Amino acid sequence: MRYLPLSDHDRGEMLATIGVPDVDALFVDVPAEARLAGPIAGLPGHASEMAVERHMARLSAESLTAGQVPFFLGAGAYRHHVPATVDHLIQRGEFLTAYTPYQPEIAQGTLQVLFEFQTQVARLFGTDVANASLYDGSTACWEAIAMAGRITRRSKAVLSGGLHPHYVGTAQTMARFTGDTLVTAKPELTAQADDDALIAAIDAETSCVLVQYPDVLGRIPDLRRISTAAQAKGALLIAVVTEPVALGLIESPGTLGADIVVGEGQSLGVGLQFGGPYLGLFGCREKYVRQMPGRLCGETVDADGKRAFVLTLSTREQHIRREKATSNICTNSGLCALAFSIHLSLLGGEGLARMAQASHLRAVQAAQALAAVPGVALVNQSYVNEFAVTLPRPAAEVVDALAAKRVLGGVALSRLVPGEPGLANALLVATSELTSEEDIAALAAALAEALA
Known part of the structure; x- marks a missing residue:
């Protein structure tokens, strides 16, 4: 049974009290292009639970998730081992x-x-x-x-x-x-x-x-x-x-x-x-x-x-x-x-330090490997487990090319700051204790191929 506690009269009284004509007026701060004018096109009106599960599983299979491939995304969200x-x-x-x-x-x-x-x-x-x-x-x-x-x-x-x-x-x-x-x-x-x-x-x-x-x-x-x-x-x-x-x-x-x-x-x-x-x-x-x-x-x-x-x-x-x-x-x-x-609590102070040290070691190895790729330049003088490099062409294009090679190679800075030409070629690369030497080698090889 649907739970609808307000009648039309109740709703009208509430809107009148706050001084707006209708419910839509409460959403004026949401840009018009982000608001739906009706149901989402292409979605079926209804489906069985089994059909929805199969459909969602097919969509999920199209995603390239963090644990499947070499992973170097960061920019505010990081992949670490969770016991x-x-x-x-x-x-x-x-x-x-x-x-x-x-x-x-x-x-x-x-x-x-x-x-x-x-x-x-x-x-x-x-x-x-x-x-x-x-x-x-x-x-x-x-x-x-x-x-x-x-x-x-x-x-x-x-x-x-x-x-x-x-x-x-x-x-x-x-x-x-x-x-x-x-x-x-x-x-x-x-x-x-x-x-x-x-x-x-x-x-x-x-x-x-x-x-x-x-x-x-x-x-x-x-x-x-x-x-x-x-x-x-x-x-x-x-x-x-x-x-x-x-x-x-x-x-x-x-x-x-x-x-x-x-x-x-x-x-x-x-x-x-x-x-x-x-x-x-x-x-x-x-x-x-x-x-x-x-x-x-x-x-x-x-x-x-x-x-x-x-x-x-x-x-x-x-x-x-x-x-x-x-x-x-x-x-x-x-x-x-x-x-x-x-x-x-499981890590303790010593365990946290070891995790940070391992993440930093992999970042140093990754930075050295990427700096050896023709056309790639390291931006940072100092870093812990994340650094920036510049590429000879837009980083967003390179990220897509790397993903096509099954490597999640970093975050294009232009994704965070769109429309800034001076930042278009910058790539943010993050590592963690989960990053392996094989992952770093795969990233460097895929990047060299993408920039060739």
Whole structure:
């Protein structure tokens, strides 16, 4: 039976109250070309379950998936080995829900997991405190900008050209509704990130400076220097980490002066999953904790004096008056946070370092192999497990040619920043502990053939 709780009269009253003529008026912010005028052409009106399964299986067979072929895609989503233990544990009945617990007396296990998760993120990021997760990395990035605005009472954010363009796009979408000013730049194909230009953009009106670490090209900016420059102008430094495994090899952003550290947790425990669901990470200095979005789980004692866990801080619109809330998009990706925490617990600090070292070793080998291909030039001076190369022709064409040879050879930068001629020939290449020497040889051979 269909569940239709609203009558036409109810719906009409609601529309009149918010001042719009019809439901379609609620979607005016979606570009007209992205909206459907009717049913999708070519789809049958109905089919049996068996027929749909067969059809979807045929479509799936046409895809080239990560585990089938040499795989070098990254650009914000990374393929690492996820132990089978992770999937086994998150499917236990007491955990298999994405919903956040509110009643501590019946949710001690889940609250403890989130408490441990917060501890892991804070240690990984080098921050005093971390929350119980957010929706994903890009929305966590915007939340950090909004938080910096509340702390500094300024509304201008300076975004590094090395910040992932999708994160920039998310921030621009949100800033349309808040009136914040975002100073942005396109990625530059230089061996090192242009920290001088970024620092020059900081002024007395700046609330925060956003720097990806490592950045979208895999370069490692000088966070300590940028932090000093931001602090001198009364601005906060926000570090954005899209590849947390890299922190097994390089110093944590918080120890280098970052006031707020955000990122994407997909690399640990979650897997690629065709783009989602993913996991937003968020940490900051303790003095800013009351401006932090989302929820904070804390440890206390119960009526009998035994160790217990509770939601200590919940400054979101579901818990307090909307106008005083820190956020209204701070969804907690609870199941993904659990997967992240289990994977990181299995690794430990030493295991994470080994994973990062193995990923870096493969990146060095891949960079050397590709640089030996005629017409290919390495952009980076420094990197962990992702780097950029330039090709003698558009990278998007080359990526398609490599896929036809059953090699997923990287991400064309033009896919992230379309319409920029200076970036058209740039290719982002990522490796991990799963990358083999045979994979690297296959990529180099296929690339040489595609460019011949």
